[in-house]
Amino acid sequence: MSILASTDIPFTNNKQIILQVDKKASDAILSANGKSSNYYQPNEPEDPKENDLWFKTTLSGITTNFYQYVGGRWVESFNTLSAISADLGNVVAGSITGVIINNGNGTFSVDKNGNLKAANAEIVGxxxxxxxxxxxxxxxxxxxxxxxxxxxxxxxxxxxxxxxxxxxxxxxxxxxxxxxxxxxxxxxxxxxxxxxxxxxxxxxxxSGLKLRAKGAAGIDFTDVLQLSHITLTSNGTTTNNFLFLDKNTFDIGCKNMRNVDGYQAYFNGTGTGNTLGASSDTNPTNQNNTPVLKAGGIRVRSTDTHFYVAVDGVGGTLRVTNLAGNGEDPITYRPVRASQLDTTSSYTYKTNISEMKRLANPILDELKVCEYDLEADVQNGISNPQIGLISEYSPQVAAPDGMAINIYKLLNLLLKGHQESLGDVKGLTVSLEMVLIELEEKEIRLKAAEQKIIEMTELLAGMETRLQALEK
Incomplete structure (x- = not known):
């Protein structure tokens, strides 16, 4: 026997439906004992009569549908068991074509493709x-x-x-x-x-090994036997990078780190300006175990143009010292040499711009130019007398901390004083020119007077000659 169902088979208590099915079966038996006929065949019977029953079967004799001839047409009594609810013990069938089977509060389904879905499944085996x-x-x-x-x-x-x-x-x-x-x-x-x-x-x-952890992640090789070294390599054809990435800071602990050419990497652990080194360059650490950068030269990459030195803070400055850095008191500074030293002076970086109205020469007159020696030169037996200003004696052009001279301010103060002196010279030149013109005019008048005197002298001489002639 085969029971075919295309939709649900809910196993619940519904005695009313069972009674209806039982009544239909009883009516069918009574009809069979009367004038109606029963047909068991796959195709629709010919010349049926009122109340005839047709049990539609497959070619192998399995009943699939049940019809009754009523009012000139075959009326299907039931073709699926979807409308039947019954309490059943064991169901034995050749095949059950179903979609959803309910069992208590649980559900599992088998679709037409044979896919089984279940809310919970316990597998034994x-x-x-x-x-x-x-x-x-x-x-x-x-x-x-x-x-x-x-x-x-x-x-x-x-x-x-x-x-x-x-x-x-x-x-x-x-x-x-x-x-x-x-x-x-x-x-x-x-x-x-x-x-x-x-x-x-x-x-x-x-394709790579990734270790990810919300907290800490580590690889411990202490229990691995015969471990001589750990090698991390990259064989990429485009880039060969070994990266440690962290959104804040990332610390690497090692005794030293060198590149493939043997050059030691520079680490600055504390950022201190104390650069007092150890006894040899092979151990470049200061007294506080802070690494020190020691190099014969620093260059920018071929893809870059400028070399930038970043200084933090509003009053930060770039300072060139001896090897001690700020590890000595006082600090020993060293000269800076370049083919050209430019000072940023664009109005882009300035505000409150106005022309200087004060006279520069009175300020310059107050500055004291001194001769002196550098203490570091004296300590090292170097004779190199200097000429310049002392910042404590020259507050007009001193740096904010009072320990240096603002050369840019001094230079422009000298320029302003020179402009003022040029103005004075121009004024004197104009006055001199006016005096010279006046002298030329006086000289012309003097020459004219001298000419008149000559003429008067000649006239008097002529008159004297005529007077002498009259007297004779």
Whole structure:
């Protein structure tokens, strides 16, 4: 017998439906004893009569539908069991085509494709799933693996059927290995995460190994036998980077770090300006174990143009000292030499700009130019007399801390004084020119007067001659 159902088969108490089915069956029997006929065939009967019954069957004789000829047409009495609710003990059938089966408060379903879905399932025994998948390796090769997944004895194991390479859970943690049974190196590897080849010593990670943790994550090699060194390499064709990334700070602890050419990396642990070094350059640490940068030269990359020295703070300055840095009192400063020293002077960086109205020469007159020697030169037996200003004696051009001279301010003060002197010279020149013009005018008038005197002298001489002639 085969019971076919296309929708639900809810097993609940519904005696009314059962009675209706029973009544239909009784009416069918009575009808069979009367004038009506019963047909058991796949196709619709010919020349039926009122109340005839047709049990539609398959070619093998299995009844699929039940019809009654009423009012000149076949009326289906029922074609599914979806409308039937009954309390049943055992249901025996050739096949049940159903979608959802309810059992108490639980539900599981089997769709037409054979997919089973259940809210909860308790497996007694073993579940095994075989299949294959393909993936692209990091060298662009497409590889297909035949895998098997087994759930049994409270354990989950996934392994490749061709090589027996597997990943499974044990009391030592999550493990992946090749033929772990009988591996002599098993107990010398890791008790947490084991990535091993056949010998249990070589770590493999075709596409990379990532360890992620919300708190702390670490790799401890203290229990691994015969560990001579740890090697971290990169064989990428585009970039070869080994990165430590953290959104705030990241500390690396090591005795020293050098590049592949043997040059030691520079670490500045405290940022102090105390650069008092140790006895040799091979151990460049100061008294506070703070690393010191020692180099014969510093250059920018070929892709860069400028060399920037970042100074924090509003009053921060770039200072060139001897090897002690600020480790001496007083600090010993060293000269700066370049082909050109430019001072940023764009209005972009300035505000409250106005022309200086004060006279510069009175300020310059107050400055005292001194001759002196540097204490560091005297201590080292160097004779190099200097000429300049003393910041304590020259507050007009001193730096904010009073320990240096603002050369830019002094230079422009000299320029302003020079402009004022040029103005005075120009004024004197104009006055001199006016005096010279006046002298020229007086000289012309003097020459004219001299000419008149000559003329008067000649006139008097002529008159004297005529007077003498008259007297004779």
């Amino acid at each position: 073993k579940i095994q799933a075989d299949g294959s998948y393909s993936f692209l390796t990091n060298i662009g090769e497409l590889i297909t693996h035949a895998n098997r997944v087994i759930l049994s004895d409270g354990n989950v194991r996934v392994y490749e059927r061709d090589t027996n390479l597997s990943i499974f859970h044990t009391n030592r943690g999550l493990t992946t290995s090749l033929a772990a049974n009988g591996d002599s190196n098993w107990n010398t590897t890791s008790s947490y995460l084991d990535l091993r080849s056949r010998d249990g010593a070589t770590l493999h990670g075709g």
